[in-house]
Amino acid sequence: MRKILKLLKNTCFNNVKFRIFSIVLLFLTLFFNNKVFSQNDSLFKNRINIEMGGVAAHYSVNIEKRLFNKTKNYLTVILGFSPSLAINSPEIYSKLSPRVYLQIKDNIKFKKNYLEFGASSTVYYWINKPFSIKTQRLHLALFPIIGYSRDISKKINLGFYFTPIVYDVKPDFILWGAIKLGYNLN
Numbered sequence: 179m180r181k182i183l184k185l186l187k188n189t190c191f192n193n194v195k196f197r198i199f200s201i202v203l204l205f206l207t208l209f210f211n212n213k214v215f216s217q218n219d220s221l222f223k224n225r226i227n228i229e230m231g232g233v234a235a236h237y238s239v240n241i242e243k244r245l246f247n248k249t250k251n252y253l254t255v256i257l258g259f260s261p262s263l264a265i266n267s268p269e270i271y272s273k274l275s276p277r278v279y280l281q282i283k284d285n286i287k288f289k290k291n292y293l294e295f296g297a298s299s300t301v302y303y304w305i306n307k308p309f310s311i312k313t314q315r316l317h318l319a320l321f322p323i324i325g326y327s328r329d330i331s332k333k334i335n336l337g338f339y340f341t342p343i344v345y346d347v348k349p350d351f352i353l354w355g356a357i358k359l360g361y362n363l364n
Contacts, residue, residue, distance in 0.1 A: 290329040295324055297320070
């Protein structure tokens with residue numbers, strides 16, 4: 179247990195990017211706190227999504243919350259997680275990369291169609307061996323998001339997104355996309 183605590187202390191809490199991400203997340207939580215809990219029908223404004231590709235790279239599960247809800251235009255905040263087991267490598271689970279991300283999107287509604295613009299930041303580690311606690315440093319990837327989604331029914335939503343990747347570790351710019359299937363919690 180001491181080794182795990184020592185490793186956590188040395189890797190994530192002393193990392194500047196982790197601290198910045200934590201401060202931004204705390205600020206967003208405090209800023210949107212009164213808006214989120216002041217809504218009468220808050221459950222209606224939640225959605226659970228399964229995403230292939232996108233800001234978690236492989237696949238993810240996330241929860242979406244509508245804020246500042248108007249008839250044609252509203253803001254959504256999305257918090258997601260992906261274990262991202264890279265199964266395409268020689269050893270079946272040789273790359274484990276847990277990812278957590280935060281998205282903020284502006285949605286413009288046209289009947290059952292939505293045009294979505296936003297940004298996301300994804301924090302992740304590369305773990306080289308299965309069930310290993312030896313990690314490399316914390317990484318950050320940024321994603322601009324441009325997308326289209328449609329309400330198929332009152333409960334089901336389907337979306338397609340263009341999410342190019344901007345990594346912090348390399349000056350790379352990778353064209354990327356996503357397909358999302360959402361379920362409204364109402």
